[in-house]
Amino acid sequence: METLINIKQLRAWYTKDKTVLKGLDISLEKNSVIGLIGLNGAGKTTLMNVICGLHEGFDIQSADMNGKKIKFSDDSFRMSRYIVFSEDDSFGYFTFDEYVEYVFSCYDKKTDKALIDDLVEKFGFGEYRSTFIKDLSLGSKRKAYLITGFALRPELLLLDEPVNGLDFTSTEALYKLISEYKQYGTVMFSSHILESVTLTSDKVLVLENGVISKTYSGDEITAETIRASLGNEEEGQNV
Amino acid sequence: MYKLLSRKLLGKNYSSAVKGIIIAAIVGGSLSNVFENKITVAQSVIILTALVSNAIMMWKLLSSSDNAKCLKGLFAMPYDEKKTLWGYAAATGLYTLTMRTSYLIALFIALSKFTAEGAVLFLLSFIYSVFGTLTAFANRAKKPYIGALIAAAGVIMAFILPKGMTAAAVLAAADIAVMVIFNMQKTRAFMVTPGSFQKKSEHHSKPNALLPKYIFRHLLSNKGNLISIVVILFFSCFMSVNFEKMGFKAGCAIGMMIISMNTPLATIVSSNKDLKKKLDTLPNKTKRFFVPYGSVLFGYYIVTYAIFITAFSLATGDLNIKTILAGILFAAESAVIISLLEDKLTITKWNTEADLIRHPRKYILPLIVLTEGLLIFML
Numbered sequence: 001m002e003t004l005i006n007i008k009q010l011r012a013w014y015t016k017d018k019t020v021l022k023g024l025d026i027s028l029e030k031n032s033v034i035g036l037i038g039l040n041g042a043g044k045t046t047l048m049n050v051i052c053g054l055h056e057g058f059d060i061q062s063a064d065m066n067g068k069k070i071k072f073s074d075d076s077f078r079m080s081r082y083i084v085f086s087e088d089d090s091f092g093y094f095t096f097d098e099y100v101e102y103v104f105s106c107y108d109k110k111t112d113k114a115l116i117d118d119l120v121e122k123f124g125f126g127e128y129r130s131t132f133i134k135d136l137s138l139g140s141k142r143k144a145y146l147i148t149g150f151a152l153r154p155e156l157l158l159l160d161e162p163v164n165g166l167d168f169t170s171t172e173a174l175y176k177l178i179s180e181y182k183q184y185g186t187v188m189f190s191s192h193i194l195e196s197v198t199l200t201s202d203k204v205l206v207l208e209n210g211v212i213s214k215t216y217s218g219d220e221i222t223a224e225t226i227r228a229s230l231g232n233e234e235e236g237q238n239v
Numbered sequence: 240m241y242k243l244l245s246r247k248l249l250g251k252n253y254s255s256a257v258k259g260i261i262i263a264a265i266v267g268g269s270l271s272n273v274f275e276n277k278i279t280v281a282q283s284v285i286i287l288t289a290l291v292s293n294a295i296m297m298w299k300l301l302s303s304s305d306n307a308k309c310l311k312g313l314f315a316m317p318y319d320e321k322k323t324l325w326g327y328a329a330a331t332g333l334y335t336l337t338m339r340t341s342y343l344i345a346l347f348i349a350l351s352k353f354t355a356e357g358a359v360l361f362l363l364s365f366i367y368s369v370f371g372t373l374t375a376f377a378n379r380a381k382k383p384y385i386g387a388l389i390a391a392a393g394v395i396m397a398f399i400l401p402k403g404m405t406a407a408a409v410l411a412a413a414d415i416a417v418m419v420i421f422n423m424q425k426t427r428a429f430m431v432t433p434g435s436f437q438k439k440s441e442h443h444s445k446p447n448a449l450l451p452k453y454i455f456r457h458l459l460s461n462k463g464n465l466i467s468i469v470v471i472l473f474f475s476c477f478m479s480v481n482f483e484k485m486g487f488k489a490g491c492a493i494g495m496m497i498i499s500m501n502t503p504l505a506t507i508v509s510s511n512k513d514l515k516k517k518l519d520t521l522p523n524k525t526k527r528f529f530v531p532y533g534s535v536l537f538g539y540y541i542v543t544y545a546i547f548i549t550a551f552s553l554a555t556g557d558l559n560i561k562t563i564l565a566g567i568l569f570a571a572e573s574a575v576i577i578s579l580l581e582d583k584l585t586i587t588k589w590n591t592e593a594d595l596i597r598h599p600r601k602y603i604l605p606l607i608v609l610t611e612g613l614l615i616f617m618l
Binding site: 073 | 523
């Protein structure tokens, strides 16, 4: 598979004596689904934040996208990716429809009403479209941002713990959308839910001690192998 | 209650409070060296300044959403009604005194002939303002007239009290009276429930109109923001007219500086850490956010300065093209500077929303406006 993004020797820190990512190499293939797992504090969110240009304390040997050098904070790179945060209280005074319209305008894109309506239906979000985002529950807020991300169809869609707060039906819809996203681009998502990774991912990256300690792909992606890699043998327990 | 709140508002071991007083002392000391010719400030100005300024700060603190979250947590635990009531007053009052009033006192000492008598009047007015605002806030929903009566009594006292110790005696009596009324309040009355209202229509706006709409909703969501704008406008007119009457040529510059000092619109990004985070991930943020934001700010300042200049002209009988041009210049500068500050120097390290108001960043714009204003109106 062709490589979309290639990052070499990424180190990230909060303070000089607290390095979270310690020379991490990561390669994301085009049109694929990549699951990112690791115990709490492993650095999953930090990695996402670095890629989004939010985290300032980092250095890197090289980062390229489609073979060209990139800077994470450049607008040209921003145009090709979108992130759904695990917690987000931004733009609370927009309704969902206004928020989508606004985000699309930032990406210089026109909204696809049919696609958005379809996503809204899949997530059972119809009745909340005209509610201010600040007044939505945690789960509904998550749905609003996920719908925006999937409707935008960026080359790289980053989802930080997207399953948290979602109801059963929406979780199933999310798994399906993640799996099908391959036709539009690449999804990288972090999760503590084993099922979310095993059901959707082409590749699973295990983040441990600040580096990608293991990579699984194809038939290797099973609950047993991943659980074993994290030293957690308890059936059904979150990773 | 007091310990928990004071820790949150004033920092661990009162660290934020001490920092606030030190900064105020530095600001006061620096200004004192610059302004050698001290002006005489009227008793009414001292009383009104203490009353209005503290009332705005207190109201903002009491109605802030982070304070609402904090109170929600505190009320989940068992508490003693009276101890909690007075503990709340002590913590919020001390916060206002160290974080806001200390700056005002420093300014008075630096710029005016601030006597011991003036200090006593200021302190008594401050106490009236603290307990009056707390009482008004507790009755904001069911008996709003109580707040109006307290405010009216404060303003009347500022204007009609005779000079000297009689004023101090009346203010002290008023303090006791307002404290007695405050003691009758229920602690739960200070709980804040964030209002929620839905957009009924499904009318779709053009992308360029979305952000101004967002900003106006943000502004209108908190009545305190609107009250604050009106009070600041009134206060700026009052101060500038009084300075002019005292023979100070650039009274208009003082008023314009006050207007530029404090607007809820100036911290729209800083006040929402998630908004800052989201903006930093979105492309075209200058074009899609900060340009429309600057346009809204320009509109806001043009309207505010127009009202101010009209009121100032009516009061002093003086209107010239210089004043109008200065208003347009300051409106444009304010829009550009605030947009740049919110983009490049966003305030992210704050504990309570009220910390945003006392952040040193807020003095950058007033300092520029005051310097230019003095040059324009005095030369």
